[in-house]
Amino acid sequence: MLESYIKNRLKEKEILLMTHIVIGYPSFEDSFRIIEEMVKAGVDLMELQIPFSEPMADGPVILSANQKSLAYGTKVAKCMEFAKKVSKTFNIPFLFMSYYNILYKYGLKDFTSFMKDAGIHGAIVPDLPHEEACDYLKAMEACNLNPIMLFSPNTPKDRLKAIASYAKGFIYCVARKGVTGSSTSFSDEFEAYVNRCRKETDLPLAIGFGVKEKRDIDFLRGKADIAIIGTAIIKLIEQKGIEHIKEFIESLTVASTKQNSS
Amino acid sequence: MLESYIKNRLKEKEILLMTHIVIGYPSFEDSFRIIEEMVKAGVDLMELQIPFSEPMADGPVILSANQKSLAYGTKVAKCMEFAKKVSKTFNIPFLFMSYYNILYKYGLKDFTSFMKDAGIHGAIVPDLPHEEACDYLKAMEACNLNPIMLFSPNTPKDRLKAIASYAKGFIYCVARKGVTGSSTSFSDEFEAYVNRCRKETDLPLAIGFGVKEKRDIDFLRGKADIAIIGTAIIKLIEQKGIEHIKEFIESLTVASTKQNSS
Amino acid sequence: MKTRGYFNGFGGAYIPEILVETFKELENAFLDVKDDPLFWNEYKTVLSTYSCRPTPVTFAENLTRYFNGARIYIKREDLNHTGAHKANNVIGQGLLVKRMGKKRVIAETGAGQHGVATATMAAKFGFKCTIYMGEVDMERQRPNVFWMEKLGAEVIPVTEGTRILKDAINEAFRDWVANMDTTHYVLGTACGPHPFPEMVTYFQSIIGKEARKQIIKITNKLPSRVYACVGGGSNAMGIFSGFFDDPVELIGVEAGGRGLESGRHAARLSSTDASIGIAQGYKTYFLQDSDGQMKKTHSVAAGLDYVGVSPILADLKEKGRVRFESATDKEVIDAMSLTIKKEGLIPALESAHAFVQAFKDAPKLDKDDVILINQSGRGDKDIFTIADAFSDPGWKEFIIKKAKEYNA
Amino acid sequence: MKTRGYFNGFGGAYIPEILVETFKELENAFLDVKDDPLFWNEYKTVLSTYSCRPTPVTFAENLTRYFNGARIYIKREDLNHTGAHKANNVIGQGLLVKRMGKKRVIAETGAGQHGVATATMAAKFGFKCTIYMGEVDMERQRPNVFWMEKLGAEVIPVTEGTRILKDAINEAFRDWVANMDTTHYVLGTACGPHPFPEMVTYFQSIIGKEARKQIIKITNKLPSRVYACVGGGSNAMGIFSGFFDDPVELIGVEAGGRGLESGRHAARLSSTDASIGIAQGYKTYFLQDSDGQMKKTHSVAAGLDYVGVSPILADLKEKGRVRFESATDKEVIDAMSLTIKKEGLIPALESAHAFVQAFKDAPKLDKDDVILINQSGRGDKDIFTIADAFSDPGWKEFIIKKAKEYNA
Numbered sequence A, B: 001m002l003e004s005y006i007k008n009r010l011k012e013k014e015i016l017l018m019t020h021i022v023i024g025y026p027s028f029e030d031s032f033r034i035i036e037e038m039v040k041a042g043v044d045l046m047e048l049q050i051p052f053s054e055p056m057a058d059g060p061v062i063l064s065a066n067q068k069s070l071a072y073g074t075k076v077a078k079c080m081e082f083a084k085k086v087s088k089t090f091n092i093p094f095l096f097m098s099y100y101n102i103l104y105k106y107g108l109k110d111f112t113s114f115m116k117d118a119g120i121h122g123a124i125v126p127d128l129p130h131e132e133a134c135d136y137l138k139a140m141e142a143c144n145l146n147p148i149m150l151f152s153p154n155t156p157k158d159r160l161k162a163i164a165s166y167a168k169g170f171i172y173c174v175a176r177k178g179v180t181g182s183s184t185s186f187s188d189e190f191e192a193y194v195n196r197c198r199k200e201t202d203l204p205l206a207i208g209f210g211v212k213e214k215r216d217i218d219f220l221r222g223k224a225d226i227a228i229i230g231t232a233i234i235k236l237i238e239q240k241g242i243e244h245i246k247e248f249i250e251s252l253t254v255a256s257t258k259q260n261s262s
Numbered sequence C, D: 001m002k003t004r005g006y007f008n009g010f011g012g013a014y015i016p017e018i019l020v021e022t023f024k025e026l027e028n029a030f031l032d033v034k035d036d037p038l039f040w041n042e043y044k045t046v047l048s049t050y051s052c053r054p055t056p057v058t059f060a061e062n063l064t065r066y067f068n069g070a071r072i073y074i075k076r077e078d079l080n081h082t083g084a085h086k087a088n089n090v091i092g093q094g095l096l097v098k099r100m101g102k103k104r105v106i107a108e109t110g111a112g113q114h115g116v117a118t119a120t121m122a123a124k125f126g127f128k129c130t131i132y133m134g135e136v137d138m139e140r141q142r143p144n145v146f147w148m149e150k151l152g153a154e155v156i157p158v159t160e161g162t163r164i165l166k167d168a169i170n171e172a173f174r175d176w177v178a179n180m181d182t183t184h185y186v187l188g189t190a191c192g193p194h195p196f197p198e199m200v201t202y203f204q205s206i207i208g209k210e211a212r213k214q215i216i217k218i219t220n221k222l223p224s225r226v227y228a229c230v231g232g233g234s235n236a237m238g239i240f241s242g243f244f245d246d247p248v249e250l251i252g253v254e255a256g257g258r259g260l261e262s263g264r265h266a267a268r269l270s271s272t273d274a275s276i277g278i279a280q281g282y283k284t285y286f287l288q289d290s291d292g293q294m295k296k297t298h299s300v301a302a303g304l305d306y307v308g309v310s311p312i313l314a315d316l317k318e319k320g321r322v323r324f325e326s327a328t329d330k331e332v333i334d335a336m337s338l339t340i341k342k343e344g345l346i347p348a349l350e351s352a353h354a355f356v357q358a359f360k361d362a363p364k365l366d367k368d369d370v371i372l373i374n375q376s377g378r379g380d381k382d383i384f385t386i387a388d389a390f391s392d393p394g395w396k397e398f399i400i401k402k403a404k405e406y407n408a
């Protein structure tokens, strides 16, 4: 179970790292190599984004990765097969991330059956608030999968509770307003937000949007359970190349194991 | 007196010829030479057009001659002096032709006094219907000058009579609708028009607008008293040169003296 | 939100969590005014003093004679201030923005009409304004870009995706999720997440309310048919909504582009190329592939060049209440040309789509029949497109000369 | 003719003999309808179903606040079909043409608005149409040329004289003297031989009739001042005529061009450069030299770039009933810019002249004072001129790119 995997892992590490790729960008081969590097570097879990033509919640970097992947001919079926392959190859939990239309057009039941079969643990669907998610939640439930629900800084208390009631695995706390990519100033205000989230759920909290460097992770340590890095790694790959991933990720997680922290 | 000059002349010639120039076009020197040639060729009377910036009743050729003359710097005062000089030099009657604003701005009384002094016999003002002409007619009268009034093919009988009552010297019968320059098809209809004019006045009738070649003059012979050639001569000068004027005019008037016609 | 805005399964609000509160606030503001006759009066007053509502209904006598069938009447939304029905919606949303106390508005635009209308409203109401516009549309609707800038709006070219209307909507949402506290997103058509389809329809319903009264007053009866072009669906919903309870056939005309068979069109409800999906925050028929990726669309009219369509129209299509047709680019240019020459009216390229279908139907109808076309906007904005369609030599020469001046 | 159309010595009909009968016919047709309430009703009906009369009066709240003086109201002639007050006059003359049984209309145009309006009317009424337009104006109002052609009119460039409005009038007269049996000359402003000044004023008086009622209804009182730009004088006569019997100051604003001292302007009644003369068939103040030759005029606004002025206004000037001012090109661009940004209104360059003077006066007036500006037209047509005035880089780039396409 995803939640217990995370909680167990948190016994060893103060904060876990979840990374993100857009499947098929820059190519399927590279996607595989990127995952390999990330796993080697000790990433704890990963989201695999099935590219969508209208990624409304994504900023320019991920948006462009979506578009390029599609332009190279990426199809959903191939993304699914790819996810299956990596989940069978690497020993960390993988999640799908995509927009609802991808799941909807594939067929929710087919999608979740495939996920189960492929060993994908859950899914993040940023344009699907729980009010619209009935069919999706049922299908996920039926396959024993984790629907990763999202909190946002302006979500009121009652709604946090409601959202949490549908969530499994962990909660994706959107760190700030805006789309993915631009940097977030982690502040006292942010801490209060995380505390508000904590009150409404026992699930682990993952923080995404604008987490990009060691400093951010140091700030999150002790406050959140999972740091999510997306855009920063795509930029790194674009600017420096896949061979720098391991070094970058290791630099982020230095001092993140319990025994090292003092 | 202009009228008697014309009537006397008509005893010798079946039809008289009135020609037209735009003063200062192509230059004052050329204007003088053109007049000289015309007089030599036996032209009976001449209209000297003082150029105006808005020659509403003139077609493209005369319009452009007006504009060029002005562009070269032609002033009204200089045109007046020029007219004086030619009227003193050549032994045929000269008339001014211009639009009303030129006379109005010069001052009607000054204008007519000058005319008298210079020996100019009359004036043609195509944008001045008799209803607007009171001051003008008075001033002309005072100096014993001939206001040449215009008939047009659509002028009704009563109005022909009224116009005739203000006219002196001769009547300018506009041959057709339109502006100066384009050709006129002289037809039975036209003959009926001239006959209508004849009924309302004893003044000689001059026909202008579109008279351009011997054929036209042959047609007019016996019907009208004066043929007016304007545009055709400007075109000739522009295309062939001043030295061809005499030959052209003589070719028009061949067989126009009484004794030659048979 | 109090309701999810579904019309037999179409609609909804598929929005990122961060916007949920903003939509709640918006829905509340809308519900507050929706049944308030005072608000409607205020709305009508602004439109009748700032724009010129009611817009007239014009009898197209020459076209009627030409087609020798139904009597053709035209609702003149082109006479609105800024030149299209878009003015109605933006003034309505502008009044809501004032109530909500926000100080900045953003909008997407395709034809530029909604952008100009929003920038105009922002100038009048004193809001800051940012307009997102696809690069492709900026090219074909350049005069509108110029005016938006002169109106004080920032026009941001959208260089992502297909670089047309849908991409501009995405970008506007990206702005909104960052700035919703200060900013209202003035969506320009009856699409997007609830309450936009309903709200935009509400504001545009003024067209149908007026038109119904006017046509009955003029002709002493209901029209047999009402025609409107369909981009997102706001002008169509606006005029149709006046006739839902009447025995009147309603016809929505979509962009047939290069022809339905060519695949290069934007016919969602009048072709079999679209399927139900969820994008841009709502569920409707989209032109998408079997993976759910949105397809490239094409229309000579930027304002109809859109992958989705109003969920309310999708419902009305399934119910059979509205008939959907398409008009090709070529048919549109011809209909526009004819309308200009015969009536002295210059419909926008978008509006001309409605004329195409009306012209096809008119000769088959009785002389007693009355048909009503919604002229959603004027074609001035389309001068570059139309000049190109006619390959007008005088225009080309003029532009080349102008360019030389600029290069000098 | 029954009367000669003099206003204390200004006016008259200085026409070639060949046109005398035509003017008689026209005067009779006009006298027939002038006091006929049925005709006026027909006229109003066409304008309210084909165009959108009554046009509204808009309160310029932001400009009022900005200038912190008189309350500024704007009469919205820009909302007329075809975008200017010119529509009123052409529809009126069009109805007369129908009565006279003629089948062809001709017109001069400067800004192109009158040409577009005439071409539009001709399309609607089924007349053939020829428009004369100075070459210089064709350059600066090119979009209007395009639309006239699309409306089915023949646009003839006038290459004679100064190649602007006055030269186009000459050419129209040259056409008319050849074709008056079939053709009516739709003169575009309150100038030219009688009965044009009176007739055009009569048709445009609808502006003043409406405006007086509206402003009293809105503000409960008469305005202190009414502003209008003055080209030939038709929009000014139109709005002023509503207030002649009232204690209202009337201000006509002429084209100050590069400044009165520069000599490059078109200020006939607000400068000392003009003198009384007779041209284009009537007597008024002209910008002419001491010989009576018309001078070159200049204005950024093609529609004001004219040597003569309505004889009725010349009379009102001498009587002191109307005050005349001028606005320079630069002031005009600034006032236009401000109006666009503050109110979301885009006045035509012509109309913006009236705004300039209103803006100068407003701060000096009481907050209780109401002033009314006639926005005679919309500025869409001026995009090329305005883009040049702002030296807009985006626009230039677009035009250069477009030219490259055409050259390819």
Ligand SMILES: Cc1ncc(COP(=O)(O)O)c(C=O)c1O
Residues within 6 Å of the ligand: C084, C085, C086, C110, C111, C112, C113, C114, C188, C189, C190, C229, C230, C231, C232, C233, C234, C235, C236, C302, C303, C304, C348, C350, C351, C376, C377, C378
């Ligand atoms: C004039 C005009 N008509 C129609 C449309 C299409 O929009 P809708 O379908 O929302 O009326 C547009 C869009 O820009 C437009 O500008």
Ligand SMILES: Cc1ncc(COP(=O)(O)O)c(C=O)c1O
Residues within 6 Å of the ligand: D084, D085, D086, D110, D111, D112, D113, D114, D188, D189, D190, D229, D230, D231, D232, D233, D234, D235, D236, D302, D303, D304, D348, D350, D351, D376, D377, D378
């Ligand atoms: C918008 C507009 N306003 C004013 C004028 C000036 O004409 P008038 O003085 O006759 O109103 C024109 C002339 O073309 C015009 O287009």
